Amino acid sequence: MAEAVHIALAGNPNAGKTTLFNYLTGARQHVGNYPGVTVEKKEGISHHKGQDFRVVDLPGTYSLTAYSVEELVARDYLVNEQPDVVVNIVDASNLERNLYLSCQFLELGVPLVIALNMIDVAEKRGIRIDTEKLSQLTGVPILPIVARNGKGVEELLKTVQTLRNAPPPPRTLIRYGADIDEALRELVPSIKEHKLLAGIYPPSWTALKILENDEQIVAKVMLENMVVGQQLIDRSESLARHLQDTIEAYPETVIADHRYGFIRSILRQGEVTRMSDQDRLYASDQIDKVVTNRVAGPLLMAAVLLGLYSFTFNWSGFMVDWMSLLFEMLGNLTEAILPDGPIKSMIISGVIDGVGGVLGFVPIIMFMFFGIAVLEDSGYLARVAFMMDRIFHFFGLHGSSVMPFIISGGIAGGCAVPGVLAARTLRSPKERMATLLTVPFMNCGAKLPVLTLIIAAFFPAHQAKYMFLATLVTWLVALMAAKFLRMTLLRGESTPFVMELPPYRMPTAKGLLIHTWERTWQYIKKAGTVILGISILLWAMMTYPGLPADEVAEFEAMRQQAVAVSAEEEALLRIDGLQAEAGLRHSLAGHIGMALEPVTHFAGFDWRTNIALVGGFAAKEVIVSTLGTAYSLGEVDPKKTTSLKDRLANDRHWNPIAALAFLFFIMFYSPCFVTVIAIAKEAGSWKWAFFSMGFNTLFAFSMAVGIFQLGSLLGVG
């Protein structure tokens, strides 16, 4: 069999590139990241008449500039991997804009085939395209296809094979106007003479990029030959001044305008007619009259977001319950089989609970990704961004940030893990970073039992009001924190909001299922091993070194005495509780908790609280059970906290002010480690994950200290 043909699929977002990719490769796909960035790389194998095709789905882009990571990734892939053929998917009903990207492939000189997609939709709308004429004018094979059902794809693959086996015809040369062309005529010979970036980019392309002030290329040229590079830059700056003086324009925009001039001239000759151009978007416009209406729009959006929320958490509930039951059974089985001792304890509390922690999130994540994929593929998500942008933009975020916030607990009870993963819909790195660093402030479902416990113990008369205030406070703090980050560490221009509102489309079942599974699998694969390791570590911290032998003997003596006196079950349980408390105090976590007391007492915390908060890093639910142990109540079910509530309410270390400080700390301190790992994965570096832990904890502690000290000063509570 012949060697596989290497195809790179490229195109504008919404042009049907991924639909074609899914059609060609089906389930035979592999998803990873491009090296050094968090842009997804999708690759698959297609077989056709005895020939293998290795198909790579490049990120959807509108051009090949250096202004976004997706565009750089797409460009660098073409240059570094040199696919046999680039298949440029073009939306037949929006040729002018789509062909702009095609122009840039022509400039780069890659072997190119244009697949004119959705040709059936275009024809229905009265658009007639003479593909042979266009092909002559551009020097590129142009084939009509319908990616949705595979029509025309066979001919496309045949053309790809033909092109791969034959040298590409000469490129059509685009003209950029007298001033630009003159500058190019000066730069190109110099680039050739000094062999700058030779063998990587065509000299004319390199020259064009210098005139466009393309940062990546300018840096590469300077690295290779600083003297000649500086001369080229000087010429480029001279051109910029000339254009500013004569027509008040910029080189990069003059070049872009001339690309469009080229496109328009070939479209005029290609006999494209538009008898009823408006009809393509007519249905979407009618829907948008309601969906983005000033009054109905926000109400409908609230309903949709609530629906997504319910779908994510309620519909996945039965699967989460299955997971819990499965791991509970596994724990019970291990309990019965293994002898008592550290191995058993580690396997149950470290390994099984740790694995349960990973897999317990899977149903929620799957449902969340499926729901978001529906909203995204249908086109509705773009409307949400449109309606929310004014508010979120004020805080340095993007209209699309609303989704991660809702998922994380914008409506109390969400989960930051899927929320962080949902931030990948954001295109701008800085806005995405600000979003995923602040969504953990939302009140996730695991924080709710703790909040409920404390509020019930110290503010019993106003439980509903306090829970509502907790939600409101987290929104305000998260948005203000985002603004703070965007004004400091994540400073930078907002992503332009020049964005397409795609026409509404029915998502394909195949696309939805593939999207959902590939994203979920990435989470399981990458997060699983790290979470297991940390889970065992946390178990060890709360177990070792354990009680000294003499103290164990003391508790044993107490049991003997209790049995001798009355043999009451309650007395024995009390002794068990005291022993567990002592064991916890002697653990590494206990030592950390006591070591932190000199600092944390300013916030009203003691060693018991500190230990619970260390344990809460594993999962916020652990705070309740650890408090139970620390207060010698033994095992406390997070859902049955009456005794713990009463104990706290009567403890002299606790009062309403201390409780309020604790509440604030709980809401805002370090995300749980599963979320931290999700942040590390999405941010592409552990630096940001550790920053999230540090920043959040310092912030939470400052708030807690402020509340406790001010409250105590005022003598309240």
Place this chain on the structure above:
Amino acid sequence: MNLRNMQTGQSGIIASIKIGGSLGLRIREMGLVPGTEITVTGRAPLYDPVKLRLHGQTLTLRNSEADHIEVETDPAEGKY
């Protein structure tokens, strides 16, 4: 007329776009180029961003982005 000041339903042809750099390129990459006919089809609930129709697509821009675009306009019509 500046794009920010156009009314919903109003059409025109882009006369000039006076911004370079990443925003200038981004605006053009999306098909907003001198000579293109556009129609304002709506505004977000808080009146920012604005929604535009040009042949084959619907785009959104923030008012701060629309400020850079000058349009030769027709009188407002009730197209939408």
